[in-house]
Amino acid sequence: MDVVPKWVDMLLVPLISLLIAFALSGLVIVAIGEDPVAALKLMVTGALGSTYGWGYTLYYATNFIFTGLAVAVAFHARLFNIGGEGQATLGGLGVALIALYIPWPHWALALPAAMIAAALFGAAWAWLPGVLQAYRGSHIVITTIMFNFIAGGLLNYLLVNHMRPPGSMDPSTARFPEATHLPTLHDVLGVFGIEFSRAAPANISFLIAILACVFVWALIWRTRFGYELRAYGHSEPAAVYAGISPKRIVVWAMLISGALAGMMAINNVMGEAERLVLNAVEGAGFIGIAVALMGRNHPLGVLLAAILFGFLYQGGAELALWTAIPRELIVVIQALVILLTGALDNMVRMPIERFYIARRLRRT
Amino acid sequence: MDFLTIIQILDSTLRLATPLLLACLAGLFSERAGVIDIGLEGKMLIAAFTSAAIAAMTGSVWIGLLAGIGASILLSLVHGLASITFRGNQLISGVAINFLASGLTVLVAQTWFKQGGRTPSLMGGARFEQIRLPFANEIIDIPIFGPIYAELLSGHSILVYVGLLCVPLTWYVLFRTRFGLRLRAVGENPAAVDTAGVSVAGIRYAAVIIAGVLCGIAGAYLATGLQAGFVKDMTAGRGYMALAALIFAKWRPWYALYATLLFGLLQALALRYQNIDLGVITIPVQFMDSLPYILTVVILAGFVGRAIPPRAGGQPYVKER
């Protein structure tokens, strides 16, 4: 019998964890001699106080939705994909190749092609760790970490030696041609007569990210593959018993996970930078872990958590711009959120469980 | 490549392998006790910062070293709390600790020193000096052996020698002491240790704290031995590389030495040569940089001898569901 009701597990526990993480973050701000209330105000106005702020918040959130979904899908098969970073990096490579080397007449044609390329490249980078896990039992956590570093080396090599335009000193590709530039939320909402900052990078990828949430939900909870994936995640011997091939599930779960992580590139590479730079992923692969943990691996949860982290990111950038608080504060907050919602989960859950058990005993 | 160059490269191999070795042994203690530690990186980083900061403020590198070890132990305890006491996910805890360290170090450094997340450069007694081994000057002219002794073995910071000494020490502790027996048992089957009347949590905390001490030394070496001060993210993935070395070493102390020396050599080569021209092909430096990771994947794939981790690794010890 479940000790605690579902809503406690899904909502209350993460919320309390989150509050503790924020309280600790507040202490950190006090400790470095700044005013946490002022900092919070600045973050809120900077991230949510204008369409410009929202534009950035949603831009970051889009990245995190993709990487968060990637982690969540793998988690359902009990695979811990730490490789979002590398997979998104490779996704960027795919997008860049598509955007640079094919003359597109219109973004509406370039976008699907870029999505496919991003997904394929990301999936490809997740494929080998998946295969090694499935067929050789290599621990996926370690292999995906290794693949992150290898992806960094590969991209570095390509940008420095092959993809940087002649005469440029900066190891980044040329700008993508005009025709591949994606409509921003300014353009999209403009159609409906809604004013939205033209400067902010949030773009049509956000809508694709929402569709990805729906896709993942249906995949996990409605399809036969999702049924098998979750079964495998709960118990591998049971999956074998039911005629579900663990190898197939592991490889496909990683492929889908990698594809989702790779798709992030349509947002940051194609939608924002419009060229491929080094370290374009900026840790979003890791934030995906926090987002999936907080969102309890449910697409709706991932969406909300991604927006929360988008807010943190944009708010943090504002702090760095207007105060002496370094941007690294956000890294600290992010660490505390991962620690409390992910690893110290039981610190919050145990007392609640004890409360429920005591209450049940009193009733009987 | 002439002899002197080889000596030089091996010399820097030793320097660069030291933090990897210490961190690798840290991971070895932790994982042999069944606690997986992705947070080696973070612990090294926070130790690097704390040791440099305290050394800069007190002028004493030894106080700095102690402070660095202390900071690293603190993060170890967080990891212990999450993975031992509260039976959380050890991987996630490790990831969080790495983030925490990378954020906190810069945040505090910026607050204390206002130098863009670094500490002031360390001078004089705030740094570990190079130690000249006895007779190094006298025998340097003896062919072959002279340079090997005087150039390669002599002239390192004391922590390099500490790191090397830790290898036999670790071996002894693990395989020849009561504590080692219990520690290895806890990593294989904690229930056996528990029912034998020994506290699983106690042993695991001890292991995690030892890991903290070793990471502390590794970090302090980076900031006060190898370099003269802390810079942002100065561990640069060494913790992950140590983790890779640990797999490479199949969780054994002497193999850990060989693995970290190999990775140190790769780093030394990559530092010196941008691209290695082999006539037929040119090996790009990025490949050299990635080689430790690629090798680890190959090992993990089981093509070069299988690496079997401690059986209880990564699982919290739960008696009552």
Added chain:
Amino acid sequence: MTGSEIQGRPETAAPAIELRGISKAFGPVQANKDISIKVAPGTIHGIIGENGAGKSTLMSILYGFYKADRGEILIGGKPTTIPDSQAAIAAGIGMVFQHFKLVENFTVLENIVLGAEDGARLTPSLAKARKALTALAEEYELNVDPDALIEEIGVGAQQRVEILKALYRRADILILDEPTGVLTPPEADHLFRILRNLREEGKTVILITHKLREIMDVTDTVSVMRRGEMTATVKTAETSPAELAELMVGRKVLLRVEKAPAEPGRTILDVRDLTVTDGDGVIRLKGVSFDVRAGEILGIAGVAGNGQSELLEVLGGMREGTGEVRLNDAPLPLSGRGADARTRRQAGIGHVPEDRHREGLILDYAAWENVAFGYQDDPAYTSGLFMDNKAIRADTEAKMKRFDVRPPNPDLAAKNFSGGNQQKVVLAREIERSPELLLIGQPTRGVDIGAIEFIHEQIVALRDQGKAILLVSVELEEILALSDRIVVMFDGRIMGERAAAATDERELGLLMAGMESAPADKPAWQAAEEHLDKNGGSA
């Protein structure tokens, strides 16, 4: 509840162990409820009860492995707190757990020394233990190679290591939790001899089992547990198996299965030379051949770990093997394409796995999701790429009703059903499809007696429909009661085949130890043990 004391000892002697009002809950499960018991010194005290009655929990509390929520422990009349196993060891208690607590890749010696070292340095401790071990081995007929790795010795030897561990720590009170579950009957006999020897030396033994025969054989006193409660403590000499069974279950028990003689038809399953090698390269099945015919139940007897699990798994498509297997004369692929559970189901093989928690069910899935488990491809359950949840739910409701699953709620997660009801869900899923061949492993493990009767009836009913049934059980009684023919497995081989009506436990017991017949020159236990040590036995 009365304490007990045995013949020849003064009643005034303080009980070796007294428990007062022990209660223990695991989350919502109340495993022990207000339990009190006295164990007289120098006796063998049995504790009997159904699976899940709380026996292991109670003993683990005594050994400091779990902490009781309430209650008192008295050792030799003195109130003692036992917060951890160290305290238990200090109080002279040793325990051999149902699931051994050994470090697999340590040597025997290291396992014995672990936690009982003499000083910080290991070498002297090991040397000392080696000496002590030789003495103990001689004294109690407990032979093991001190330098062998645990993973390389058989379960019987492992159990001896566990006993040695306790004796090395100078235990006066020895608890054994279901020690015979992993032993062949001759080995069990030897164990009981050792226990009697220990009693002669004045040691106190607590023996947990759910086998009535063993209780009657060796104990002086017996306590009965039911659903977390201690229902009675009686002198063994003054009770009978029937009475104990009633005390265990709470009502009169039918100890026999009613069934008509079998009418075997054509051969359904034909197995030739079936061999299975596991992931570590160990050969688990060594060229097994047999057949199962329509309308009969073939029982596979054997001590756990002698290849029965692998046999079920390879037939069920859960692992690969070599050899030849034909179902209704059509060959079944044993490796590569088609050697999976899905294909086996399509070929008409139903499979009730040995471990419903590990394999048969997804505990977090709702009942309806579990009813589709393994049949997720069934066109009736799917529409395109999607699952047809409505259809599955409707089918589940029907199946739950026919198998009297309680509560009949398809949306309840499997983990929230009792063991018996969980097993009924699995059976309903597999039997309702009328498979040509039903593989069924440990059908009643962890199931209460009421459900056992129901389950046995269903199995026999399926047989009477003319289906073939392959039954694996470590409960010899169950095998004898259900099977029409019995095959005994030892060390991956078939030791022999008997008609159920023409054999008995003694004969099967020898076969289970790998021996064709009783040796003339030495006692059966010794022959069995030596035989097992030499032949690796089971692991």
Added chain:
Amino acid sequence: AEPALIYDLGGKYDKSFNESAFNGAQRWADETGEDFLEIELSSEAQREQALRRFAEAGANPIITTGFAMSSPIEGVAPDYPDTTFVTIDGYVDAPNVLTIGFSEHEGSYLVGMLAAMASESDTVGFIGGMDVPLIRKFACGYAQGVKAVKPEATVISNMTGTDPSAWNDPVKGSELTKAQISQGADVIFAAAGGTGVGVLQTAADEDILSIGVDSNQNHLHPGKVLTSMLKRVDVAVYDILKAGEAEGGIQTMALEDDGVGYAVDDNNRDLITEDMTSAVEEAKQQIIDGGVEVHDYTSDDSCPALTF
């Protein structure tokens, strides 16, 4: 409008290039009592956001350091025609972008002469940051200066890396220094941003001379730093801020405008003899007069005095 400053990845306190920019702005702020906005980038992907945010907030001019800002400015500048963007070391062709370049080869030439004169082993070293034409321009000027004094001297040249991490890798700087010392170098010029800190440190530890870059780094190891090749980013920044506004265009700061030079102060006065000073001053005049022409690597991607 407030001016804004965006520092490149090495950070504002790299003791070198970015710090020089900061110093110029600080001097202006101290003198005028006015304020400026600033941000240190911590990743490639932030460049564009920083530009836009400052532009949105009305900052003007927006001064950036490092060639890597070119491409982001190219993308952002057209959206804010009323804002002037300044790129130091970069190049952007847009009406509202001011490109500032320096004659690094000339300054490097002078410190190369000093290195050659100070060297006893006739072997000197160069450690560059990221391997890009700009840094080769330093190296090439330096080598020409060395050869001008001692045509037979050996110049060992290493680059730290091929990506921006090369600007901030003191360990690598230190290792390369040791390697060059083992090859006989006794004066080493570090043109490598934050990596140079490791070079200067190791040179001081091993008791040889080093040459700093961009800012005056003589004080880092008094008596051990021969001189510093000054690249007056501080002057450039100060001038822009002082003027209050900037126009788009291209501006080069050469030897004659004191845009580049070499540093002499109390920390290194004893290292530089009269002879050295007079020789270098003479060469400086000749360069300004056109009597000596220092080859600029970036003009044709080649160097007469050094092979890479």
